[in-house]
Amino acid sequence: MKQVVTVKRRALAASEERAETLRSRFAASGTLVANLISSPGSGKTTLLEATVRAFDGELRMAVIEGDVATENDADRIRALGVPAHQILTGGACHLDARQVENGIKEGGLPEVDILFIENVGNLICPTTYDLGEDFKVVLLSVAEGDDKPVKYPAIFARAEVAVITKSDLLPHVPFDLGSVQSQIASLNPNGTVVVTSSLAGEGLDGWLDLLRTRFEAKRQSQR
């Protein structure tokens, strides 16, 4: 097992180095990068569809999609006129910095204001992988139940932003929003929580304003 640990540590160090290289590149171009992480079916792609629609003509965007199979998610983004590249991980349950680096190249993605990375649908594996992003965003659908932050504490502690999705389903599911907010607050006292429904359009302004603010701050820090 010692061999595995050593080789894994070396691989992790190489991956962290790559992430720093990516981060420098994004700093130079003033690109804000958000790494979206959630269970399958929490609504990452649907939130991105609503986001690129809202920012159309205001900000230049691109999307990297991570999945074990199918180009479906990238196709959904491209249908809105936004460049997207699909990374297929085969069996792997997360993206890594090397895949993002190659994905930008292979996908011929242009320099943009905001790059969204939609990670593989998984609340566990993507948590510790640095992709050179400015911040991680964790999504939790109200249909998934209000016990998830304490059951998956690592990602809720690390993600600067938590987006509660599918709020239109609140009348139909058992979900104590106050409990979820206090679980997140205790795991991540500096985190931000926004409550949204991409389909009904509720709460999206809070999410969009947050992205605008972070993008402006990044551009300011560049000057």
Added chain:
Amino acid sequence: MKQVVTVKRRALAASEERAETLRSRFAASGTLVANLISSPGSGKTTLLEATVRAFDGELRMAVIEGDVATENDADRIRALGVPAHQILTGGACHLDARQVENGIKEGGLPEVDILFIENVGNLICPTTYDLGEDFKVVLLSVAEGDDKPVKYPAIFARAEVAVITKSDLLPHVPFDLGSVQSQIASLNPNGTVVVTSSLAGEGLDGWLDLLRTRFEAKRQSQR
């Protein structure tokens, strides 16, 4: 990387051997074992709650719960008078045969008719791990969207049973049940699909009958 592959292969072989040992033990005691796999929040624990309530007094049951954190799920099962043991995997995204073997011992689980193993909430990692079960069950909540089987083909191909959950939400979410059924049929022509709502009680009979039939068949094969 060659070292990693070799060591991993050896670990996998050891794990498969352990799974076979478990399988022999379950065959000797005539215990039916189901390995439940899904995204976080698809309703595995809620389905198990409804199941143990329905079989109360008819079948002897026990539950092994896998999670990265908290005893919450085992507590929910124990509250119904059914023995349950919680395995905490720390960061790991699946259970393995060794953990199940140790869990039965440490949890002091009695010999039962049906042992349910609720795997860690994850549609990817648990797919290839044999826990000595009779069959895998994949759950998909209608709130997760109707594109999931083709996006996570490995688990839908391997699970003999697919349980569509939260059917009470069908009027409130975009979900084409026919499309999901045909995706599953093409990935797994011999698979069985049942559509349920654990909260509303819809479709549970199909699930319970399936378990009864499989349990009887296992007992028959023992004689």
